Amino acid sequence: MPHSQTLYPNPLQPITLPEPPRVHWVESGQARSARWRSERGSAAPKQVVLADDSLTADSAYRMACAGTGMLWRGDFQNARLLLQAMSRRIDQVPKRKRVKTPTPVSMVEAFHLHRQAQAQRARTLGMVLIEMDANHHIDLRRAPNVQTACAQAWHAAEMPEQASSEATDDHTVLSLRELLGITSAAEWRRVGVEVMALGVAPDNRIYPHYGVFSPVRGEYTGLVASAHLPKPGKGQTSLTAFDIGTGSGVLAAVLIRRGVGHVVATDSEPRALACAEDNFNRLGIQSQVTLLQADLFPPGQAHLIVCNPPWLPARPGSSLERAVYDEGGRMLQEFLAGLRSHLAPGGEGWLILSNLAENLGLRSRSELLTMIDACGLRVISRIDAKAQHPKTQDTTDALHQARSKEITSLWRLAAPKP
Template identity: 50%
Template sequence: MLPTEKQYVQWHENETLRNARWLSQSNQVPPARIVLVDDKTTADQAYRLSCAGTSMLWDGDFHNARQLLQALTRRIERSEQRKTSKAANKNKSAKPTAESVLPETLPNLFHQQRQAQAQRSRVLSRLLLKLDTRYVSQLRRAPDVSVACTAAFGELDEPCLLSFRDLQGALGAAGWRAKGVPIENLGLSIFPHYGVFAPTRHEYVQLLLDAPLPNEHDIAFDIGTGTGLLAIILAQRGMQQVIATDLNPRALACASENFARLESAVQLQQADLFPTDAPVANLIVCNPPWLPAKPTSPLEYAVYDANSTMLRGFLQGAKQHLAEQGEVWLILSDLAEHLQLRSRDELLGWFADAGLAVKYRLDTQPKHGRSQDTTDPLFAARSAEITSLWCLVPFDN
């Protein structure tokens, strides 16, 4: 939803000073310099303006704005390729391939990719659109975006400026919410909301179906529920009481809708990790962000966990919320280990520090497209990735 503290942006249009509410889902500050651009603006001109830090307010055909954004993306990709080739020539070596990448260089390559992604996001986010009250666009051939924007950003009774990319995100989220994400293992679909990570990678679902439930299965917690998928699995498998928590209001609204659609009797609670005023659980499940890096947007909080803060906090608190003979199921990829961002010994040390021991582990290999992309310099790490369900129990169990 919209931030509680309103921000406004100003620009000149036909020698008249205009202003509007500033919306940014990546928390970017209002642009200091805005110029008007339209159908006559070339992609090269727009690229130079954006790279120089100038934001561009689109005043042309809506579909041409989408084409301009695609053209800007191609120019960014060409620029990145030139930089890679230049670096390779400087080092008198060929462009790095998956086979030529040394393991010790993977952390640097990962951070370079993250920096390139951040720069790409900044450049592309400088193409802006103005929407009138209730998200009405006056551009030629503009679709009705009011429903998608209201669902993503909340009600708005004043004009606003936002990046075309944020608008595309809202429209894309509306599509996911309408058609759902099929979960083949379960024979059902999950309906994500804007700002809630869609479970398009769900190879771990089979792990939760295969893991034997604890002997006592009265109460289960799903920590950081997101769309609510894991809580739904626990309820379908016969856990008598399932309590799902999340700190993100968007996630809570999303999970609540999915529970209602599937008639899952799951209790929801807004909490930072563990529920309050709840009995101890026979089973505690968590699928935390898998990579220890700083998120740069709300959606990235589902993927990146700076300093593994959530993971370590979950492990440290799990034992005190666990019933006697209870189990912890931790869903975690080892991609961070292959990227040398975290070691296996470090992870096992966190288990031990939390008073938890490994009872068993179930593994599955990735099936997503990036794990098959041999042109990716990180291919060696991605193709070796394993996602595991770690069953953890207290030392004295």
């Protein structure tokens, strides 16, 4: 099967990689250590004790809150049950320990408090640890086979030097919570996500990889599938488009299915590039897409440039959150700043953006319009779609007030009229 054209820059000089962090513990009277791995950037626990099926959820919760890692030596499925029990204790803090706090004065304050609580939750639940050998095998009772899932999650994100450095007998320790996220992602990758904007099943699935934003929300793909396409340039019979920050490749695929002749899809993340290439090959559109590793724009101009940047201008807590959080709205600003110079005469830029940042008080509509105007662009029109994801109906969600009013918009932008 032919592959999509994939252009990756070659490093000019070898990269010196830092030594990976390690986690240390004592077992059977012997000091032991293993490589610490955390895709979320969590620090290795400084204190690690052994734990098994005799550990109660209350004791585990107290140790986790104190920052003590628990390296599991019991039944694997019991470790999962323990993690669920700890999660319930976080969600149901005893009334005697609850401190009455004033209602947040603004949605932006509620947003920051919510993120702090989520970060603390992740730290606490991340203290149940699993050890695996160099082949990603877990030597515990009833442990699943996670070799394929780990290989899929880790290898696409690594430089060759990193991959070769792991070809040893060294063991790895990671949190059970992260491991469950890896296995869950592997299942999504196996079954795929149906995208109605791609047409009729069964040829309408996108297969998200670990660490790549999954197109489970249909409103933004539906907007790209329904917006009026600009005309090709003079003397051209088909439209050429750029897909900036392609991720899973879903928007590039929607454009090809709509009849766009060729798409140049860019992304800076190795995982996204591997995921997009996989999906283009699966959909049989690899000959119509050029995949390029780039921070934003490819060289040249196009009559249609599409970008679905991270919607919230806040600092990502890890590399896995970069598809959702964009500190200071950097990608949005740089996309708008470079759009006009990359648009062919008569071309359009499609900016897909939710108003959730506006509802949370992180960015105002007037600030967005000012950015557009300052970059020498005009708004041709805006197409809206009401968010349909489950959290819009969840009244227990801390950000329900903002989520219930969420609208996703496709902004059609162009250069000023001559």
